Amino acid sequence: MKTILVTGSSGLIGSEVCVYFASRGYTVHGVDNNQRAVFFGPQGDTRWNQQRLARNLPGFVHHELDIRDRAGVLALLAEVKPSVVVHTAAQPSHDRAAAIPFDDFDTNAVGTLNMLEAARRACPESPFVHMSTNKVYGDAPNRIALAELETRWDYADPAYEHGIPESFTIDQSKHSLFGASKVAADVMVQEYGRYFGLPTCCLRGGCLTGPNHSGVELHGFLSFLVKCNLEEREYRIFGYKGKQVRDNIHSLDVARFIHAFSEAPRCGEVYNLGGGKANSCSILEAFTIAEQFTGRRQRYVYVDENRIGDHICYYSDLRKMRAHYPSWDISKTLEQTIREIVDAWQRRTLSGSQ
Numbered sequence: 001m002k003t004i005l006v007t008g009s010s011g012l013i014g015s016e017v018c019v020y021f022a023s024r025g026y027t028v029h030g031v032d033n034n035q036r037a038v039f040f041g042p043q044g045d046t047r048w049n050q051q052r053l054a055r056n057l058p059g060f061v062h063h064e065l066d067i068r069d070r071a072g073v074l075a076l077l078a079e080v081k082p083s084v085v086v087h088t089a090a091q092p093s094h095d096r097a098a099a100i101p102f103d104d105f106d107t108n109a110v111g112t113l114n115m116l117e118a119a120r121r122a123c124p125e126s127p128f129v130h131m132s133t134n135k136v137y138g139d140a141p142n143r144i145a146l147a148e149l150e151t152r153w154d155y156a157d158p159a160y161e162h163g164i165p166e167s168f169t170i171d172q173s174k175h176s177l178f179g180a181s182k183v184a185a186d187v188m189v190q191e192y193g194r195y196f197g198l199p200t201c202c203l204r205g206g207c208l209t210g211p212n213h214s215g216v217e218l219h220g221f222l223s224f225l226v227k228c229n230l231e232e233r234e235y236r237i238f239g240y241k242g243k244q245v246r247d248n249i250h251s252l253d254v255a256r257f258i259h260a261f262s263e264a265p266r267c268g269e270v271y272n273l274g275g276g277k278a279n280s281c282s283i284l285e286a287f288t289i290a291e292q293f294t295g296r297r298q299r300y301v302y303v304d305e306n307r308i309g310d311h312i313c314y315y316s317d318l319r320k321m322r323a324h325y326p327s328w329d330i331s332k333t334l335e336q337t338i339r340e341i342v343d344a345w346q347r348r349t350l351s352g353s354q
Helices: 012-022 035-040 047-056 070-080 101-122 176-194 221-230 251-263 283-294 319-324 334-351
Strands: 003-007 027-031 061-063 084-087 128-133 146-148 153-155 200-205 207-209 235-238 245-250 269-273 280-282 300-303
Touching (some): 003 012, 003 070, 012 084, 012 251, 027 047, 084 101, 101 176, 128 176, 176 200, 176 269, 200 251, 207 221, 207 251, 221 235, 221 245, 221 283, 221 334, 251 269, 280 283, 283 334
Parallel strands (some): 003 027, 003 084, 027 061, 084 128, 200 269, 207 245, 235 300
Antiparallel strands (some): 146 153
């Protein structure tokens, strides 16, 4: 029986990976201690998702463990010896990191090292997938020549017609402390692949989203935007005229790629994981799409100051992923994704699960 161990299993990507691999016959071990509620307060609470997994996945095993607990991580990996390790646990907000720098680095960088070394000792042949972030590029993408269109910014340089490639620089840019801690983790995951020969990869995610996201203002762009719309609350736009662009990928498509990698792993690989240009949108464009499904006008206020290190325009070049794993591609459109988020928030509001 194949076994998968997923950290951050109650989060958006972690829970989707649990469900996807369970449907393929894996025994699923989830590691989560609801740290998101500590970082973001009650709105970030993910216990509802943990309960959903326990209710719906036969044989699901939950481990209440903090990845900063080195001895606990080493002991767990030695006990489970999973066939696949998917590491999604993180402090995910570049805004929040500045207020909690030690917690941020210990979670993102040291926690990842704990997981890598535990995997090297217990199951060195098992694929290790790390959820990195596009924030490893810092604000360097803002140096690309841009064109201002009616509702969005876009790349004016034809070299970036398909988006940001994995070869893009991570140096000489402002990352935020979150971006810096994720760079440390990202490079360490690559090094365990290249130095020790472990089958590892870093997935540098854009906006990873979907119906099971507990979106808050500091993390979870589309989910929080939809929540504000449904509750008729003001959404705050921070700078760039609301024309800043992100590519959005449904959590199911993330899980599908992780499965593809686990079936044919490589050592020390890096992929820019996002929705690509086709699934990109600005905040203003996201308002319009959400309004179509909720029937409510989006209330918002404009703050004429962008977040530190925030990207003006970012979407992923997916050509390397498609070349290495030709059976994989985006299956959920942006419109489908937003529709599912709307439906999910409506259901959770009715059931009282926020």
